[in-house]
Amino acid sequence: MFKKMGPGVLVAAAFIGPGTVTACTLAGVSFGYALLWAMLLSVLATMVLQEMSARLGIITQKGLAEVIKQELAHKYVRMMVVGIILSAIVIGNAAYEAGNIGGGALGLEALFGISQAGYYPVIIGFLAFILLYIGNYKVLEKVFISLVILMSLSFVITALLTKPNMMMVLQGLFIPKVDNENILTVIALVGTTVVPYNLFLHASLVSEKWKSKKDLNLAKRDTYVSILLGGIVSMCIIVAAASVDLKEVHNVMDMAKALEPLYGTSARYFMGMGLFAAGVTSAITAPLAAAYVAANCFGWKNGLKDAKFRMVWMVILGLGVFFLSFDIKPIEVIKFAQIANGILLPVIAIFLLWVVNRSTLMGDNRNTALQNLMGISIVILAVFLGIKSILKVLEVL
Structure with a gap:
């Protein structure tokens, strides 16, 4: 089964990290089912953009950053754009990495208490460093992914056990509500699902698995099915959290309450193991993604x-x-990471849309009018949410 899985599964696994669990839990606790529409929209946007990225990777057999660099003829424009991409990925992944490490630290808090909480980020960081430097982390990765799958199944079952009001769930899914109270949470949900660095990773990974245009349908199915399943898990986290009798989430113990209908008092340990696993696996992939983008931009071949x-x-x-060494609450860092990614998204999406419309590059496999309409709509929405986020933050300051 694992040999047949494509990069779509990795993309889905990347957004079922500590950031997703935190953002979806906050959304459910604070707004009930009202923001399910934001997750549905995020999943659809992810499908559209990741399909474009996968198609680009298969047709060109190159990474996204390498293609953008290749297609820009003017030297100074190319240098400027490569600089923007590098900055976006470095800033976005640094914020994401803090969120990943913070998520792993939250998991350790749930398992071992908060008496040594100051050392947890260093422990997670050191573990990720060793695994990245040695490179032999495949066995551990399987264990971690198994724990993340357990956490995902736990939320799906919990969501069913809470017997949600299906009429309210449908209203939350299909009747959008945006106001000054929930705008940052909406952006966090978008930022945790439509992850900019995944667009670069996907294009590079599909070119390793599939070499022919005949494989485009396989890649499309892999992308759509994987992301849809990931989206369902995210929605179940919101539904499970909506049943919790809390006003806001302060720590991992509050987050664990979302799993109490299934696990009772043991919920904290299941949440702790899941967050630790999601944190460590994501703490490995985010730095690797940034390194691959840099390698593409600078032409490193080793x-x-x-x-x-x-x-x-x-x-x-x-x-x-x-970022986590200054006594900043991990939940706050995770929220910031999702918002930062929501702001960076339109920059990367614009570049992706441009290259998949190049007939000299894509031939008959360039975007259709419908794909362009969906892509442009996603960019406009991402720009709107990014501007609203900045204005909201300035109000707070």
Whole structure:
């Protein structure tokens, strides 16, 4: 089964991380079922953009950053755009990495208490460093992914056990409600699902698995099915959290209450194991993604053992630990990471839309009018949400 899985599963697994669990729990606790529409919209947007990225990777057999660099003829424009992409990915992944490490730290808090909480980010960071440097983390990764699957199934079952009001669930799914109270949570849900660095990862990974245009349908099915399943899990987290009698979430114990209908008092340990697993696996993939983008931009060919490649992931990992070393609450960092990604999304989406419309590059497989309409709509929505986020943050300041 695992040999037949494509990169779509990795994309889905990437957004079922500690950021998703936190953002969806906050959404459910604070707004009930009202923001399910934001998750549904995010899943559809992810399907559209990731399909474009996969199609680009199969047709060109290159990564997204490499294609953008190749297609820009003017030297100074190319340098500027490569600089923007690098900045976006480095900033976004550094914020994401802090959220990933914070999520793993929350998991350790649930398992071992908060007496040594200050050391937890360093422990997670050190573990991720060792696994990245050695590169032999496949066995551990399978264990971690198994724990994340257990957590996902737990939320699906819990959502069913809470016997949600289906009329209210349908209203939440199909009747959008946006106001000043929930706008940052909406952006966090978009940011945790439509992850900019996944667009770069997907294009690179499909070119390793599939080599022919005949495989486009396989890649499309892999993308749609995987992301849909990931989206269903995210929605179940919102539904499960909506049943919790809380006003807001302060710590991992509050988050664990969403699983109490299934596990009772043991819920904290299941939440702890799941968050730890999701945190460590994501703490490995985010720095690697940034390093791959840098390698594409600068044309490094020596792979994982390259000193420059290693330096990039070390910087991202180091920034993640650094951001959490000033007694900042992990939940706050995770929320910031999702918002930062929501703001960076339109930048990356615009570049992706541009290259998949190049007939010299894509031939008959360039975007259709419908795909362009959906893509442009996603960009406009992402820009709107990004501007609203900035204005909201300025109000707070």
